[in-house]
Amino acid sequence: MTEKVDTHIHNRNQYNNRELSWLQFNARVLQEANDKKIPLLERLRFLGIFSNNLDEFFKVRYATIRRIVEAGKTGRSFLGGISAKDLLEEITQTVIEQQAHSLKILSDIQKELQKENIFIINETEITPTQSKFISEYFVRQVSPAMMTIMIGELDEFPSLRDSAAYLAITMVMSKEDDTFEAKHNYALIEIPRTIDRFVVLPQEGNKQYVIILDDLIRHCLHNIFSIFKYESISAHMIKITRDAELDIDSDLSKSFIDKISKSVKDRSTGDPVRFVYDSSIDKRTLQYLLQKMGIDKTDSIIPGGRYHNRRDYMNFPRLGRPDLQYEPKEPLPIPGLSLQGSLFDKIVEKDYLLHTPYQTFMYVVKFLREAALDPKVKTIKITIYRLAEVSHIASSLINAKKNGKDVTVQIELQARFDEEANIEYAELLQSEDIRLIFGVKGLKVHTKVCVIERLENHKLVRYGIISTGNFNESTARLYTDYTLFTADQRICKEINRVFDFFEVNYQVRKYNHLIVSPHYTRKAIYHLIDIEIRNKKAGLPSGIKLKLNSLSDYKMIDKLYEASRAGVKIKMIVRGICCLIPGVKGMSENIEAISIVGKFLEHPRLFIFENSGDTKVYISSADFMGRNLDNRVEISCPIYDQDIKKEILENFEIGWNDNVKARVISIKNDNAYLKNNKPPVRSQFKMYDYYLEKLEVN
Structure with a gap:
């Protein structure tokens, strides 16, 4: 859509x-x-x-x-x-x-x-001993996985894979070679994705050596093209990026899974939008490639370095050097909530807040594992947006179904770049007779919630989870997110009502506690901002604090500008896109904004309104973007527990006081670090210490 x-x-x-x-x-x-x-x-x-x-x-x-x-x-x-x-x-x-x-x-x-003593070497720096190792490694590991296309003699240029790295080979043929008519001939070698990009070579003394797969292949070019006679041979990296927008088939005879699956496959033939090349490539080869590939002036043509797909550095080998990595920190338990006993027995007494990765994600897994085994649990309903590659969440849901629970899963097949993984999970869950819902036509389901129904004293009692992030064990180690565990029947009843909306979406439900997109979020946030404006004008305590991934909705920005002009102080922590310009006299002089980028990816959404001293706090899956406000199913959940509210407010202040990893968002757009004369505060490290201290107090 x-x-x-x-x-x-x-x-x-x-x-x-x-x-x-x-x-x-x-x-x-x-x-x-x-x-x-x-x-x-x-x-x-x-x-x-x-x-x-x-x-x-x-x-x-x-x-x-x-x-x-x-x-x-x-x-x-x-x-x-x-x-x-x-x-x-x-x-x-x-x-x-x-x-x-x-x-x-x-x-x-x-x-x-x-x-x-760590050396990343190229093909010109290889020693005879390393050459022997590389030649054997190439024959055993690389050559069987490698695809080499002789493009010089092809009538039609082959379709290149999106974001794959290729070595563009140019051979200047010798007079003795009669294989090709042309003096210059060309080939493409696709760098195999099934092999680690960085090959660790045998250690020599205390020196460690790594060679990039591209250079290992360069070293073996004469082996690859040994059947040809050439005067010279060269290899330069190229890469194309294709349009990845999904164009959904409107054929009513196809299932939604089939439509999404086909649309994802069509990405491989999407129009090129970026062409990156090694800037040292000779002009003849570059023009040949651009012409053959149909790259034109509306595409982004970017000269680069010798290596592309530097994303692979995310998986650079650790080489047994913990001293060159972040010190690992073990995720902490939630004070007062043991993973050994029943979570339900504790949650029924009070709400609990999980803050990953500072605290362990195992509480979410334990919640679902317990629900799968507990004979009192009758139904489980959950939304899924992105799952881990090996998901304990999925296995817990399958376990629950095998134990006779009524399991309903709303799975979002259009979670960008996770479509294929979600299709596979959908088919797996479907094969176990788990009931699947594929959302609402025209809307992505981005909210992350779960509600279970448990029979207690002949009465159904609901328990719920509302999270700002995905139910994903892998990202929970890298993303900061909040997850609320609650048995507050006011909240759980309305989570269940959202699932009713998935089933019968021509009826717009009403909510007294949750703020739900696409029908209510924009209007509700406007109303909360208006209250702060009125309070400011009446001389009452006012103020707005926001923590967001992105802020790009112009109408919402206008509303924040209106509040600023009325004198309402606004503090924002925005990790990514921020279309609002803070600190401009007459427009936004009462708005301050910072961005924190550090060890973890900041992912929670928080909305905090002073509300004349009776502070309102919401955790949310929604950013202030048009899509989250108007085109997705999102939930913002009020925090009623006073201890949790205090915790979130203290968390916000830790972030706001960061003067190590915070950048000031301003009209200059210069990413200037926030500097002051206060003791250094690195908020993500301080946050771990905060939870460590809470454990010690308890």
Whole structure:
């Protein structure tokens, strides 16, 4: 489905463009790679994250802007006052600069690694001993997995895989070779994805050596092309990124799983939107490739370094060097909530809050495991957006079904870049006779909730989970998120009502406690902001605190500007896109905003309203983006437990006081670090200490 957009008129002085703001976020990731205080191998990981982020950006956001250009539209009304054509050019220029900076950072890191006796070598630096190892490794591991395409003699250029890395081979043929008519001939070698990109070579003394798979293949070029006679041979890396927007088939005879599956497969033939090449490639080869591939001026053509797909640095080998990595921290238990006894017995007495990764995600798994075994549990309903590759959540649901529970799973098949994984899980769950719901037509289901019904004293009692993040063991180690465990029947009844909406979605339900998109969130947040404006004008305590992943909805920004002009103080922690411009006199002088990028990915959404001293706190799955407010099913949940409310407010203050990893969001868009004369506070480290202290007190 094409996302609906806000079409009211605005200009670049009033809003940051969404795409350029996202590139500013990715620049903050690059700052982490450049931070010499971060362990070396972690800096490489941040380089990989930067590159992976950029790949996804071009597949989706750049591709969307390109479609606007091809449709002959300017797009100014929903691009923040810039035309789509100018935006494409500005994106390309910004990315070229960032890529150049990332290459310099990589070079600096490699020099620092050498001081630690870790050497990333290329094919020109291989010793005879290493050559023997590499040749054997190539024959055993690489050659069987490698695909080599002789493109010089093909009538039709082959379709290249999205985001795969290729070595473009140029052979200058000798006069004795009569295999080809042309003097220059070309081939493509696809770098195998099934083999680790970094090959660890035998250690020599205290020195460790790593060679990138690309260079290992370069070393073996004469082996690969031994049947040809050539005067010279060269290899340069290229990569294309394709449009990854899903175009859903409207054929009513097909199941939804089949439609999504086909749409995902069609990505492999999507239009190219970015072509990255080794800037040292000769012009003849470059022009040959561009012509054959049909790359034109609306595509982003970016000269790069010798290596592409630097996202693989996320998995750079650890080499047995814990001193070059973050010190591991064991996730903590929730005070007063043991994993040994029954969670239900505890949750029925009071609400509990889980804050991952500082506290262990095993509470979510334990909740579902207990529900699967407990004979009193009759039904389990859960929403799934992204699951771990090996999911204890899925196995718990299957276990529950085998034990006779009525299990309903709302699974979102259009979770971007997880569609194939979710299709596989859907088919697995379906094969176990678990009841599946595939959402609401035209809406993604992005909320993360679970409700179970348990028979207690001949009465059904509901227990619920509401989370800001996915039910995913893997990301729970890397993303910060809140999960509320509750037996508050007011909340659990309304979670159940959301599942009723999935079943019969032509009826709009009413909620007295939860704020639910797409029908109520925008209006409810406007109302809460209006209360703060009224309180400020009446001289009552007022203020707004927000923690978001992204803020891009222009109408919501206008509402925050209105509050600022009324004198309401607004503090925002926005990790990613921020189209609001803080600190502008007459528009947003009462708004301050920071972004925290560090060891973990900041993922919770918090809405905090002063409310004349009776503070209202919500945890949410929704960002302030048009899609979350109007085009998705999202839930914002009020926090009624006073201890949990206090905990969340203290958490926000820890983040707000960060002066190590916080960047100031301002009209300058320079990602300046927040500096002051206070003792250093690195909020993510401080947060772990906060929960450690809570355990000691209890």
